[in-house]
Amino acid sequence: MASQRRRQQYHHRLQRLLPFISAISGALLILFALLSFLAPPPVDSDHIRHLSSSGRGKSNRDLWSSRNSKFYYGCSNASSKFQRAEAITHPNRYLAIATSGGLNQQRTGITDAVVAARILNATLVVPKLDQKSFWKDSSNFSEIFDVDWFISFLSNDVKIIKQLPMKGGKTWTLHTMRVPRKCSERCYQSRVLPVLLKRHAVQLTKFDYRLANKLGTDMQKLRCRVNYHALRFTGPILDMGEKLVHRMRMESKHYIALHLRFEPDMLAFSGCYYGGGEKERKELAAIRRRWKTLHVRLNYSLIFSSINLLFHVLEISNPDKERRHGKCPLTPEEVGLMLRALGYGSDVHIYVASGEVYGGEATLAPLKTLFPNFYSKETIATKEELEPFSSFSSRMAALDFIVCDESDVFVTNNNGNMAKILAGRRRYFGHKPTIRPNTKKLYRLFLSKSNMTWEEFASRVRTFQRGFIGEPNEVRPGRGEFHENPSSCICEDSDAKAKRDSGPRKYGKGYNPTRKDVVIDDQNVDEPEWPDTDDGEDQKDPLERGLFNGTGSDYDGVTSDDPELEELLSD
Ligand SMILES: *[C@@H]1O[C@H](CO)[C@@H](O)[C@H](O)[C@H]1NC(C)=O
Ligand SMILES: *[C@@H]1O[C@H](CO)[C@@H](O)[C@H](O)[C@H]1NC(C)=O
Ligand SMILES: *[C@@H]1O[C@H](CO)[C@@H](O)[C@H](O)[C@H]1NC(C)=O
Ligand SMILES: *[C@@H]1O[C@H](CO)[C@@H](O)[C@H](O)[C@H]1NC(C)=O
Ligand SMILES: *[C@@H]1O[C@H](CO)[C@@H](O)[C@H](O)[C@H]1NC(C)=O
Ligand SMILES: *[C@@H]1O[C@H](CO)[C@@H](O)[C@H](O)[C@H]1NC(C)=O
Secondary structure, rough: HHHHHHHHHHHHHHHHHHHHHHHHHHHHHHHHHHHHHOOOOOOHHHHHHHHHHHOOOOOOOOOOOOOOOHHHHEEEOOOOOOOOOHHHHOOOOOOOOOOOOOOOHHHHHHHHHHHHHHOOOOOOOOOOOOOOOOOOOOOOHHEEEHHHHHHOOOOOOOOOOOOEEEEEEEEEEOOEEOOOEOHHHHHHHHHHHHHHHHHOOEEEEOOOOOOOOOOOHHHHHHHHHHHHOOOOHHHHHHHHHHHHHHHHHHHHHOEEEEEEEHHHHHHHHHOOOOOHHOOOOOOOHHHHHHHHHHHOOOOOOHHHHHHHHHHHHHHHOOOHHHHHHOOOOOOHHHHHHHHHOOOOOOOEEEEEOOOOOOOOOHHHHHHHHHHHOOOOOHOOOOHHHHHHHHHHHHHHHHHHHHHHHHHOOOEEEOOHHHHHHHHHHHHHOOOOOEOOOOOOOOOOOHHHHHHHHHHHHHHHHHHHOOOOOOOOOOOOOOOOOOOOOOOOHHEEOOOHHHHHHHHOOOOOOOOOOOOOOOOOOOOOOOOOOOOOOOOOOOOOOOHHHOOOOOOOOHHHOOOOOOHHHHHHHHH
């Protein structure tokens, strides 16, 4: 009783404080408006565009393949110690999961769910897809993935069933619970096993990133078998995807696929500024306001989040800082300039997978000028062909996934789930070039680009991008998320390696075979600064770390207490 009274008083005090908070925010906003008036105008980039048209970046690198990739191959077979599913599956232990987020985030959840079932010696029920996320899609598992293939491919690893069986004429009731993020094997044994033994059928909810990054080798290999072999899109999706790939290949021998994220909502919350002046600031601020009012409920969490938003606005007032920290996505034009600097000429064909682009055609125009052979699924397929997919966000995402996966060179301007999953997948399937911008370094370069010749600019881009183009051993084993760096599933071809080590140095100049486990190509290579994700594995939900704490890589740090917003920012 007393505590409830105290809470009410507290609530009242906070309510009285609210006008003050809004008055202060109003004053601050006016201050920012004034400051932005005084800010210098955006740099003119025509200069460099003109220069870039005169020549492409010179590079000795093969543009369409990774050096040394032939010494590595994907390896995910189980060891002889790994027992077959029949031997370890206990009767009356059923694990179900509900995934969360967009298609690619759900994919990581499905992958981890199979491993979780294996840890618990349980039978897995085919995962339930998230139909209510920001990306709203009513499709169920079997409409996106080939469910029979999924079950049969994994039959030696985990027993998987489509539905809970009947128990004496009744269906089991699922006991729902949630495990902490990055839960380890021990964590599953201590938290889920007792419940499973008692209730027999457990559903883990919001199952995304709920399994530790580091696991034993056999469990990691199981992860790869699920992600790279068992999860196959359904026939109609595969057929349409292959049709798109085929059309790109008809146009030219090679193509680049660019996964471009530049949506207004994402930019609004990444706190970045792209030189659009007062108009840009106003638009992005309006989006932030809209998100907040959309979810207004006068309660403590809202009050605290609005205070947090205020702090964030303060930080946004210094967008240069955000960009310096490498947290802002490259603009379409910047991506184009980077590619030209890396040696891809204006004749190269580029497929662009993107959602809504902030500023629309005007934002895309400079990229199209740099790469006139510009395609998207809407330009290479008819409306009728896309009709069975277009009202399902996951099916559309699956089509882009296929075209990006099959591309000769894959480029992203973001570090979301699709970028990570494809980066890992392309390592596994032969280290196909995958270019992820070294934004921290490139940002400063783009700022000073009007001050240098195209050759200087291009040469610096090439230097900064070493270690960020998908070569083998770019990232140390264990660094980054397992989905983006599946090092346990990448083996070295010892025969080819022995030949290379004894023979003349014909596999590329500067190659130094004695330096193992490190980036091989060059002494000056930057190691991508991806966090060691299990370090300090205190199983803390990233959301608990507070709003907008930019500790992660790219905008992983930009999380909020709004699950929809979190999904938007992450996938
Ligand atoms: C993995 O197993 C498959 C099927 O049993 C076999 O064909 C393949 O050669 C194995 N791969 C490796 C690298 O051992
Ligand atoms: C699963 O089965 C294996 C092999 O029988 C056993 O070593 C392990 O302790 C079991 N784990 C659980 C959680 O039941
Ligand atoms: C998935 O959806 C399809 C089409 O709506 C339906 O026929 C099928 O029964 C559903 N499957 C499950 C497991 O709910
Ligand atoms: C408080 O607000 C949050 C986010 O706006 C919402 O998820 C939660 O349900 C609200 N709590 C109550 C008691 O209304
Ligand atoms: C232009 O480049 C010179 C030499 O590299 C440097 O000293 C100068 O500060 C640069 N100016 C701007 C505006 O970046
Ligand atoms: C951000 O998170 C880190 C680690 O979780 C913590 O040490 C740091 O104090 C946080 N920073 C802010 C501004 O909350």
